Amino acid sequence: MGALQVLIMANYLGIDVGSITTKLVMLSESGQVLAKTYLRNSGRPIEAIQQGMEDILAQLGKTVPIDGVATTGSARHLAAYLVGADLIKNEITAHAIAVIDFLPEAKTIIEIGGQDSKVIVLRNGVVVDFAMNTVCAAGTGSFLDQQAARLGISIEAFGDLALKANHPVRIAGRCTVFAETDMIHKQQIGHSVEDIVAGLCDSLVKNYLNNVCRGKEVLSPIVFQGGVAANRGIHKALEKELEASFIIPKHFDVMGAIGAAKLVKRARPSETKFRGFDLLRKSCSTRGFECGECENQCEVIELLVDHQVVACWGDLCERYRYAQKG
């Protein structure tokens, strides 16, 4: 039945490439998630996208026709050049779209991702305000990643460990360097790992609320999503601080990709620009060089698919981009 449905109905692919993770979602015409994948890109987004496509194919069991592709996330342009996207959308809107369809009465979206944390304020199914961290990453997932690595704990075990704490310690969290010094100190004076982990969760939550949510009206129902939503320690600490309980969507970790897929579904491209699933067998790479034409010394990047330059960016004066188009 599943395979049949895939064949006769339109399918949309949403790709969300963030700074730490890459998410892909295959959405059916009716808005159902047919396949999804969430993987770390380890600094190699192109390989992650290729891997993600392979995962999606494996879940579907066969190649399917695609009617539209949308990309989002901080590397949305790179992803779009690579796969041939019909729509490129910023991740704030993508996250909002995904939630509006899922829970129209939602008033606040809390999204804590790898290096970006956001708060989106919705009223009557429309975005009325939002904020994202700009200058500091202390209220984001990468903060947890780094500290977990230093404690030698897997990030997956992190949240549950925090729940076992009896007395969370206070950890300075303005920047990761501070946090590290503080954490080492707390370890040395004999605090338990559980208490330290819970302290780190509290620290992240406070940074998030103070840096990102400052001045925003956080009203219920609140939807909590993003990779960090799986972390029960953070979840509990946030709920306690906001004195509210959250709704965590089933596909909390790929909401951005879902939003992107929904947007391209709405746009209904007459013909998709998608390069096809063959892409994952092609050699894809980027090549950078420093342009010496002026003082800007732009780092120009070329994207190669099958040894052909398919796109180029990073040049402030756009001389290469221009040559590409012409």
Place this chain on the structure above:
Amino acid sequence: MKVTFPHLGSMHIFCKAIAETAGIPYIVPPETSRKTLTLGVLHSNESICLPFKIILGNFIEALQMGADTIVMVGSGPPCRLGLYDLVQRVILEEMGLHYRWLTIPPRLTWQAIWKNHEETKELRKELSAKNILLFPYGLWMGWKKMIACETLEQLAMKVRPMESEKGETQRRLKKALSWVDEAKTPRAVEEAIRKGESLLQDMKQDHSRIPFKVAIVGELYTVMDPHINRGVEQKLGELGVEVTRTSWFSTHILRTLRKNKADQASERVRFFEASKAYLGYDVGAECNVSIGEAIWRSKEGYDGVVHLMPFACMPETTASGILNKVGKDWDIPILTLILDEQEIEGRIQTLLEAFVEMLEWKRRAA
């Protein structure tokens, strides 16, 4: 003697014109780049505002290229801008860079003129009679070029949301500004304006669009310099927004000379008056005007306001807290962007895209 000056928007074009016309040797610092910022950051600390770091970087680069005289516009209290020169001087001194410093007084008082006279005593010895004689003419050329740049930039802000091909306006504006830069006589400047205007207007445009109207308010340097604000004005324009701002060189210079046109002067007074509902005193710099302008833009039917400020800026920090409330009271979306040395261009793009998206939703709902 080799004069240099910091970058700020298109300021280098008309500063260069003054020096060139008067026959004074000059060095234009290399365009503000990553390297400039790195130099500035290296020699300051994290709570110092971004304009300080960039200006310092400009000076270091120019002095390393052989400039020996720094010309810098002074400014008054209460914000830090007024003490930039005090601190930058010791920093450069400590780095072993040698130069002379000339402050252009922010207000024309007798004290300031006297101080300026003292400062320029040595310098004037190096200038020929011809230099001094031509100086007023140089100023006039500088002024003409400044007006030319502003005219073209304002036109670009108007046509950018209509451009059929993204980035075309910016390419054409750059070309037009280079014509202004190359002009050697007042007549050539006039010609450059005329040519530039038609270059921008003749661009392929899509007149079916109804652009959003957004005002950019906030601290001067972040509003006026695209390197500091990572091209917010251009980015918004290319997202289909007609951008307005009230901070221009000419308005600020005329304001200090108390020679503003009645409407410009009264506009600032009007903004200031409006801010009184929230702020009982002049906090300094653009703080009150930012708040007042946001209120007025809401009354005038603008779709939104983008508020720019450097990280840890003293007056605008106060403004940002209050603007939060203004946005709610006056039902106008306000996006505050705090700018610092980090690589945040991608983030700014994302925030601006989401902001415009939000305006679209608001328009559709109405």
Place this chain on the structure above:
Amino acid sequence: MEEKGCLGIPRALMFYRYFPFWRTFFERLGWKVVVSDGTIRREKIVFFEDSCLPMKLLVTHAVQLREKVDHLFIPRLVSIHRTYIMCPKFRGAPDVVRLATEGKVSVIDETIDLRKGGLSLLQSFLKIGEKLGSTRQEGKKAFREAEHSFNGFQRGWVDRINQLPTRHLFEMDIPIPAQRSRQGCPEPYMVQGATSSVEVGGKEIGAPLHVALIGHPYNLFDADINKDILSLAKNLGMKILTSDLLTEKEIDQELSDLSKEIYWSSGREIVGSLFHFLSSGVDGVVFLTSFKCGIDALLQEFIKRRLKVRGGSSIPLLILSFDEHTGREGLTTRLEAFRDVMEEQKRLQIAKCKRM
């Protein structure tokens, strides 16, 4: 006299200098003065704006008081000197508080701008008195008494700092305890004498180290900002001096050769007293700064560079930056290390003198 009601003063910013004055003034006018509690837990700080910690604490304290009092006293301190001004954030402080307390309490926000002339302080306070329903006569009387009480308080200041726990510094009713031992620190302030008194070689062990603490008064005396560095320092055997000991002339002397005048009065006090102490024979100087304080950030660079250009100082200087994340542990470590540096310096100095 019957009490007219409650007047709240947030324990923040210039409370840490002028509280004795304010309290006496309002009490003489028949108001019960209520001060917010100290030791705010980090979690409870109100983030109304993304300002420096001292400003955030003002908002936090004001919010804490808003239900308990009839009026909040947040003067608009534009200038507290006849020529120089305060940080621009002080100008908007009452407005920020008004928004943060959502108009739930009346805010007395009279402007104080001493640049307007010698009598302007009195005029401002008379207006405050009138707003609170007092006559000018009553106001004048209260003002004079406030001045008197403030001057008395100022005179005993250095003793208060060194002998009272930090939380009692501004408890005017608690007297300075009788001096337990005056060894090594004859009052008044003996810094000038210190350099010439090296012959008291026996003092080197156990003699207190004289440390000048420099910074905005709230950075110095608010334990919520500096994690009670005063008691830490005192426990490490340091005797504390502050710029309150210096005359305006002494401060100005250090600033006479600047290429541009520093126009913030607090900034002048910081730079002037810092350079004065560095050349006057104290054992060490500590500059306490707030992260995100515009004045501190800029002047800190100026101070560092100017010292280098002048060839450094033999007196150790420690610059500490505080924000809501600062922990007490790191502070102790740094202060202990600083004490060791000072002692080492002192030993070197004494050895040098003995050789001569």
